[in-house]
Amino acid sequence: MTSTPLPSTGAVTGLKETLDFFGDPSFTQQRFEQYGDVFETRLLAQRIVFIRGEHAIGDLLSQGDALEGWWPESVRQLLGNRSLANRSGPAHRARRRVVGQLFSSSALERYTPSIKALIEEVTNDLLEAATATPLAERMRRFAFAVIASTVLGLDEANRDALFEDFEIWTRALFSIPVALPGTPFAKAMAARQRLLKRLKTVLVKRDQSSGGLDLLSDGLDEAGIPLDDDDLAEQLLLLLFAGYETTASSLSCLFRALLLNPEVANWLQADLAGGLPSPCLDATVLEVMRLTPPVGGFFRRSLRPVQLAGVDVPENSVIQVVLSPSHPVDATDLAAFRPQRHLDGSFEQTLLPFGGGQRVCLGKALAQLEIRLMAMGLLSRLKLELLPGQDLSLQLIPSPTPRSGLLVQAQAIH
């Protein structure tokens, strides 16, 4: 097989690259255009290989054993050593098996009435609101409630306390991991301890009466030893990290796209009249994730040399997978929101908004269920209208969300 040496920006200290990385939203796109779909640069002390595109990402995901999960130090410490996100090989697989039980089809069936009740609450709040409602914020509350109440089975007081600490924890995710007193990182590490303590209390009380935590009983580690509650609590913290902003973002971006493209909304509405499953809804959600992927990227580290799209990547490289779209600006059709492309055979790329391979999103089926039920619930009962004059551009970090909060007014459909 022919191979190409790894193209490099030639950055030595990485200082200028780091400033550009944080200051210039087209940082990766510009470099991909210059160097191709696989290139390396330096962000301060870290040498990092960026990759994009079906070919390179496909090669990466199919060589799972040659790679391990990798996170920046701040994320690693906030998630903890036991978290499956920070483990590889048999220890990772064993925990995926255990946590995966929370997302089996029978577990999802168990959650459905509770998710529907939460959607009913959102619908009624929207109808009763005297002024415009920021839909993005409402979707965040919903996505958090699905994990905290529906999956973990927390009561309202515990859920609110968990939310407060979780917000403190989130603020330091991509900060400098020095726990000097008063820094966001130190506050987040303290919040982490409180979060774990609360999650352990919930684990002790688990039964079949609420949530799905009873499904975790009998979970074994890689040596066949039962997982203790310290270990399980870190896996639950990961679910909040992985499942909340991502799902909230896809919901907000879905409604934003439908409000901006009424002809697509009408097309979808006609299909939804036939109930779920709806191929048009699935295509619309995929199109939202193509243009505004909730997870813009993720990392790996190579344990041995690997070839990605024909480019040699050395052992011990940190690799950042870029999922954000980087189509050329003149490709007008690809820039357009056109869900029909996923049904008429005109779009041939494989999209991977949930990743793939050994670390494919564990909560994919839950996220898809939440999105389908929410779309059906809201669109079948409400006519939504955008409040004019708001800033609908997207803030991209941590996950895309409309800057104005997506202010809407709702009317009942009779």
Ligand code: HEM
């Ligand atoms: C639209 C919503 C979501 C999107 C787009 C999404 C996307 C992703 C992606 C791209 C990864 C792979 C990261 C990697 O390869 O390193 C991932 C991993 C993961 N996701 Fe999701 N996710 C979503 C919702 C959820 C939900 C609702 C949960 C659970 C409540 C969840 C739990 C996880 C977990 C635990 C992992 C780590 C898997 C591992 O490392 O083995 N995600 N997700």
